[in-house]
Amino acid sequence: MKISKYKKISSALIALAISTVYSCKDFTELNPLGSLSESTAFTTPSNIDLAVNGMYWQAAVGYYDPLNGTALQSRGYPFGGASVEQADMRGEDLVNLQAFFQVTYESNIGPNTANNVNMWEQLYALINQCNVIIEGVDNAVEAGILNAEDGNPYKGEALFLRALSHHELLLHFSRPYSDNPGTNLGVPYRTIAITGSASAAEANSMGRGNVQESYQKLIEDLDLAESLLPATRTSNSTKISRATKGAAIALKTRVKLHMKDYSGVIAEATKLGAAETSGNFSSTIGSFSLEADPSTPFLSYDNNKESIFSIAQSIVSSGGVNGAITSMFSPSQFNGRDLIGVSPNIYNAPFWLTSDLRKQNLTFKQSVGSRPFVYVWKYRKIGDNNDWVPIIRYAEVLLNAAEAYSYSNNNAQALRLLNAVRDRSVGASNSYGTTPPADLKLAIYNERRIEFLGEGRRWGDIHRLAQTSYGYNGVPAKVLASQLTSAVYDGVTIVSPSHPAKPYTDKSFLWPIPQTETDANPTLRDQQNPGW
Numbered sequence: 001m002k003i004s005k006y007k008k009i010s011s012a013l014i015a016l017a018i019s020t021v022y023s024c025k026d027f028t029e030l031n032p033l034g035s036l037s038e039s040t041a042f043t044t045p046s047n048i049d050l051a052v053n054g055m056y057w058q059a060a061v062g063y064y065d066p067l068n069g070t071a072l073q074s075r076g077y078p079f080g081g082a083s084v085e086q087a088d089m090r091g092e093d094l095v096n097l098q099a100f101f102q103v104t105y106e107s108n109i110g111p112n113t114a115n116n117v118n119m120w121e122q123l124y125a126l127i128n129q130c131n132v133i134i135e136g137v138d139n140a141v142e143a144g145i146l147n148a149e150d151g152n153p154y155k156g157e158a159l160f161l162r163a164l165s166h167h168e169l170l171l172h173f174s175r176p177y178s179d180n181p182g183t184n185l186g187v188p189y190r191t192i193a194i195t196g197s198a199s200a201a202e203a204n205s206m207g208r209g210n211v212q213e214s215y216q217k218l219i220e221d222l223d224l225a226e227s228l229l230p231a232t233r234t235s236n237s238t239k240i241s242r243a244t245k246g247a248a249i250a251l252k253t254r255v256k257l258h259m260k261d262y263s264g265v266i267a268e269a270t271k272l273g274a275a276e277t278s279g280n281f282s283s284t285i286g287s288f289s290l291e292a293d294p295s296t297p298f299l300s301y302d303n304n305k306e307s308i309f310s311i312a313q314s315i316v317s318s319g320g321v322n323g324a325i326t327s328m329f330s331p332s333q334f335n336g337r338d339l340i341g342v343s344p345n346i347y348n349a350p351f352w353l354t355s356d357l358r359k360q361n362l363t364f365k366q367s368v369g370s371r372p373f374v375y376v377w378k379y380r381k382i383g384d385n386n387d388w389v390p391i392i393r394y395a396e397v398l399l400n401a402a403e404a405y406s407y408s409n410n411n412a413q414a415l416r417l418l419n420a421v422r423d424r425s426v427g428a429s430n431s432y433g434t435t436p437p438a439d440l441k442l443a444i445y446n447e448r449r450i451e452f453l454g455e456g457r458r459w460g461d462i463h464r465l466a467q468t469s470y471g472y473n474g475v476p477a478k479v480l481a482s483q484l485t486s487a488v489y490d491g492v493t494i495v496s497p498s499h500p501a502k503p504y505t506d507k508s509f510l511w512p513i514p515q516t517e518t519d520a521n522p523t524l525r526d527q528q529n530p531g532w
Helices: 003-014 045-060 082-089 114-142 148-173 197-203 211-228 245-258 262-271 325-329 357-361 394-406 411-426 440-451 458-464 515-520
Strands: 018-021 029-032 094-096 307-311 340-342 363-365 374-376 389-393
Touching: 045 114, 045 148, 045 307, 082 094, 082 114, 082 148, 082 325, 082 340, 082 458, 114 148, 114 515, 148 211, 148 245, 148 458, 211 245, 245 262, 245 307, 245 389, 245 394, 245 458, 262 394, 307 394, 357 363, 357 411, 357 440, 389 394, 394 411, 394 440, 411 440, 440 458
Parallel strands: none
Antiparallel strands: 018 029, 094 340, 307 389, 340 374, 363 374
């Protein structure tokens, strides 16, 4: 992005003009600390802690520029809800019901569309804060302000968020790893803090590299993060909302799955207990395991054994009514906004059993108002809008491992992992037991669609599977709100989508780099995605 704007958006937090402090349960209770400058942000341990909190604030709340001259707003960019909403709206299992997400849902994004422009800019604003933390902590340790034991976890957290952010960019702006990764363009992988004219000039000339290079740097960041982060945190307010060793390992299982590095997925998932053959999976690192009830990670979002990493939200700092996952996903019957409904085609799919606890307890069929449809019912803090945003859960680690085992000629272990996630929701009477379904891989993919509905994982799967027999070879066709009635949620009806699919070769499969960025960076101007 244009560096002057980049600095305007992110340097306030880098300089701690807005910082965060922890309360008992809400890590984003905001207090302005305007007296702190960049020159003093890393001069005391307490200031450094505030700087790290500010990095998490950027991940959780961020800014949103309407691109119409009005003031910046807080709408949960990038990971405070926006990443979930945008990724699910690029898929087909949820339905856009009003105008709010229409451009994303119908693939009408352009170089000046607020949705993708803000994702790009806010992800890079977060990346810059990560880089400031990394450099600042390294300098503080060298100067004796922090000892390495205290500084390493901060650095690990910044490396983790830097990797998470670059991967999110790759999902929207680059081709999947399976498609010529050594040739197709990646994203600028920024590792230098933009704090002055020299670093700004470097950022304004940086190119995209290729997809393979970007993924290699992701893995390098996560490997180092794993070595620096603590295995556990003791406080409820931080054990899920601050990165840990387990979070870095879990994210590697996701990244390596995108790389089709199945042996790598298995190696990382084994660290978290996925190689157990009894079917009772748990991790000694972080003490992660599946909750018996699939609702628990959402109802006890800040204190459960399944959530590995989530983005904390609070009453005073969230995406608000215009961005928080709570208001975006919830039905008006409970004062939500009726913006995102569940598609009848996933709700009525034969592989999603009526008795499934995820259908019974984590969706809600609205019976009043003008939109009597089915909604995701994972986020219920309506009004407060402070449901934490799930980034990765132990269920994903197990399903990532299941998929990797299924491609590694170990169907028995793949089935154990699949059953672990599935059986807690469908019960023993509906278990696959020891007999794999006819297409085990398809069963795993279908399970992912159910398990992660409304958690922002759908576009990542569509993206990485695009050119496989299990993908759509592009953007899938979609049901429109005008096709919905209460009656179509009958457990049987499959609605023929009115909005057509877009082929993989269509320009809309990739989001365009924002014009603000290409105007500022001649290198990226020449590396814009095809068709834009």
